[in-house]
Amino acid sequence: MGRSANLPRGLVDRFRVRGDDKPDDGGCPMLHVDMDAFYASVEIRDDPSLAAKPVIVGGTANRGVVASANYLAREYGVRSAMPTAHARRLAPHAVFVSPNFARYQEVSRGVMSIFRDVTPLVEPLSLDEAFLDVGGALRRLRTTSAGVAALVRARVEETYGITCSVGVAPTKFLAKLASGMCKPDGLMVVPRSEVSEFLHPLPVSALWGVGARTAEQLAQVGLDTVADVAAASLPRLRRLLGISLAEHLHALAQGHDDRPVVPTVREKSIGAEETFEVDHYDRELLKLELLRLAERSTTTLRSRGLRGRTVSIKVRFADFTTITRSRTLPTPTDVTQEVYRTAVVLLHDHVPPGAIRLVGVRIEQLVERGEGEQLLLGTPEHGWRQADQAADLARTKFGTTAVRPASLLTPPPARSADPLPPRDH
Numbered sequence: 001m002g003r004s005a006n007l008p009r010g011l012v013d014r015f016r017v018r019g020d021d022k023p024d025d026g027g028c029p030m031l032h033v034d035m036d037a038f039y040a041s042v043e044i045r046d047d048p049s050l051a052a053k054p055v056i057v058g059g060t061a062n063r064g065v066v067a068s069a070n071y072l073a074r075e076y077g078v079r080s081a082m083p084t085a086h087a088r089r090l091a092p093h094a095v096f097v098s099p100n101f102a103r104y105q106e107v108s109r110g111v112m113s114i115f116r117d118v119t120p121l122v123e124p125l126s127l128d129e130a131f132l133d134v135g136g137a138l139r140r141l142r143t144t145s146a147g148v149a150a151l152v153r154a155r156v157e158e159t160y161g162i163t164c165s166v167g168v169a170p171t172k173f174l175a176k177l178a179s180g181m182c183k184p185d186g187l188m189v190v191p192r193s194e195v196s197e198f199l200h201p202l203p204v205s206a207l208w209g210v211g212a213r214t215a216e217q218l219a220q221v222g223l224d225t226v227a228d229v230a231a232a233s234l235p236r237l238r239r240l241l242g243i244s245l246a247e248h249l250h251a252l253a254q255g256h257d258d259r260p261v262v263p264t265v266r267e268k269s270i271g272a273e274e275t276f277e278v279d280h281y282d283r284e285l286l287k288l289e290l291l292r293l294a295e296r297s298t299t300t301l302r303s304r305g306l307r308g309r310t311v312s313i314k315v316r317f318a319d320f321t322t323i324t325r326s327r328t329l330p331t332p333t334d335v336t337q338e339v340y341r342t343a344v345v346l347l348h349d350h351v352p353p354g355a356i357r358l359v360g361v362r363i364e365q366l367v368e369r370g371e372g373e374q375l376l377l378g379t380p381e382h383g384w385r386q387a388d389q390a391a392d393l394a395r396t397k398f399g400t401t402a403v404r405p406a407s408l409l410t411p412p413p414a415r416s417a418d419p420l421p422p423r424d425h
Helices: 038-046 084-090 101-118 145-160 172-181 192-199 212-220 226-231 234-241 243-253 283-303 336-350 384-398
Strands: 030-035 055-058 066-069 095-097 122-126 129-133 164-169 187-189 269-280 306-317 322-333 356-368
Touching: 030 145, 030 172, 038 055, 038 066, 038 101, 055 084, 066 084, 084 095, 101 122, 101 129, 101 145, 129 172, 145 164, 145 187, 164 172, 172 187, 172 192, 192 226, 212 234, 226 243, 234 243, 269 283, 269 306, 283 306, 283 336, 283 356, 306 336, 322 336, 322 356, 336 356
Parallel strands: 055 095, 164 187
Antiparallel strands: 030 129, 030 164, 055 066, 122 129, 269 356, 306 322, 306 356
């Protein structure tokens, strides 16, 4: 969940758009669109019998975590990133569903295409949220920023049967704050002339960069609200928080945020990890898991037109000690077998014996396909890359399990559900 979803709503509820309200959205080019309980909403859409029930998506084993919970489940205190065991105690009657990430990615691609039909200035933050700069599209669309937001919300619901919340504001920070505070299925506009009226009543935790420790530091000197931070002198804040954080928070508290929407942000790494339901010593079993994770990660690489130069593994032991080890390849790759072989070497050379709780594979130093590539002597004309591409095509036509390495046809080891992203709204 976004932190703004936990802020007191009544303080700014008047900024929420209702009915035929015509908010003053002049000078508000920034939209933040956030899907409502995205994973859970997709599951409910695909199985309407779940609509009136608390639904929790995530690891169904004791060591799993909650990836998403619908709003009925949240009434019982269930939140994303919460251990599944705790969620079961809070809502024992809830329906627990294992995640289907391929399906969520498919819906996400469609939703993002709706955004790009409106404006080319789209900055995705995750599968379920994005910033849009619609300032240059208003004349073409013959509407206002709030009108674009309403159009986007309607298209998403009509096309994909799920809802989203949208914040409209002069800056990215304010737009993201507003979208979280009008959930679920809401629209909130922060007029340029009323930025202070929107921000200043909120607690300091509303400011991006204020965690529990910083909030406590501010409270100790009587700075409890955004208005308090805005009114404080910079020298005082610098002495309390340090120069960089003080200047950052002071600017945000006054509504200043000059970050543009950046539509082409290159991903830094792609990977996957698994937490076992029981600890494992068997290296052959761990190697199978590395193959499973390498396949998942490289499939994502190829779907996004990327290759990576560095392969790393992550291992967490039974005592929660965690290590990472990496190796940089001569040329970037998106080949499953190449990533897998490198991961196995790292496991063999750098991971001592012991009971292992979690294992992960990650590919880093990403480049666009074709960028910085060179042919190596002795490389066969046809090989694993062509096999991967053929498998990708078959999966597109017949489903994600249509083609698998033969060694992965056996059931996976006892573990939690698929790897879970850390957040959902």
